[in-house]
Amino acid sequence: MNKQQDQNKQDQQTDVSLQNMRRLLNMCNHKLKANTDEIEQLKLRIQILEQNQPDFEIKSKQIKQQKTNDFESIIKKARDQEQEMIDLDQQKIELGKAIISHWIDKGNCLKLEIEKNDKGIMCFIEESRNIFNTLPDELKQTLQKYQDGLEIIGRMWMRAVNTVNLNILTDQSVFSEQIKASLTYVEWKQLIENAKNKEDALHIIKRKLNVLGRNSYQIVSKINKLASKQQKNFFDYMNTSILPIIDGITAGKKQSQKAIESLKQKHDKHLSKLNQWLDTYLQLRLKLNSCLEKSEIRQMDIQIGQDVDYNCHEPTGTSPDKKLKNEQIKEVTLEGFEVSTHDNQFTILRNARVIVVKNILEDSEENDAQS
Secondary structure (H helix, E strand, C coil), rough: HHHHHHHHHHHHHHHHHHHHHHHHHHHHHHHHHHHHHHHHHHHHHHHHHHHHHHHHHHHHHHHHHHHHHHHHHHHHHHHHHHHHHHHHHHHHHHHHHHHHHHHHHHHHHHHHHHHHHHHHHHHHHHHHHHHHHCCCHHHHHHHHHHHHHHEEEEEEHHHCHHHHHHHHHHCCCCCCCCCCCCHHHHHHHHHHHCCCCCCHHHHHHHHHHHHHHHHHHHHHHHHHHHHHHHHHHHHHHHHHHHHHHHHHHCCCCCCCHHHHHHHHHHHHHHHHHHHHHHHHHHHHHHHHHHHHCCCCEEEEECCCCCCCCCEEEEEEEEEECCCCCCCCCEEECCCEEEEEECCCCCCECCCCCEEEEEEEECHHHHHHHCC
């Protein structure tokens, strides 16, 4: 009996174990199936990715090529802009050099003419002094102030031919700077190689072009200042040293001629000496005219009765004249001069001073004009 019970108990335990094993097997089979499905899904996804891999590589290459093409276009445009900027600035520099050279050449020419005529001018002054000393005291007394004027002209001329003053004409402005050569393709490429996109590259290019432009501007600005200085030196010398001498000759001749006219009848036996003395002004002016002509400096051609031109005429007063119209020139009180420029044009060296006509209408004429 006990044996039978033990056997039954053992059988029951075996059944339980078998059932547990079956459940475990079912669970394993279920997990295995799930893993198999996952594996199949992964295989399918890998297959899809492998099929799409060529398209992805193509698109990636296309994007990379597009970026390269964009950068190539940007670099080409940047180099074109830089070269255009360099060419334009180089033209300005060459123009500045031409202007400097023009005024140096003109200064050398004027200096040469002044040195060549130096002795001749001083001889005329001395000759006038000798003639003056042979005149009777009455004539000396009348002409003394005009002879003093000639002596002043002589001293002005000596200052004009002073080496220090003359050297102002030929002092050369030193200019050795040059615009740097344009950047190479490799340099531009290195500049934008870390750019994130086209917009970023354009921004980098713009900043670089601005820097290059500022550097070139400084060089162009410097040569323009040197050219202006060279011209100013010439103008200053003419307006402070030579033109005042011409003004003195012109005014002296006009005034002394009137004085001699009043002396002719009473001192006719000294008329020859008076004319020789008066001829000093003409000879001095001819010498100076030679200097001006060789340096391409000319006196303004102003006719009495022509309309005033405020660009080159400086009105210093008005005067009525019924023979002329308002705003016409009645008298030239100071000669004006022009000088040639590097481009074969003429620019104003000094404005002419003039008296301009201003007629005052009578009451009846004014009423007629208003009506």
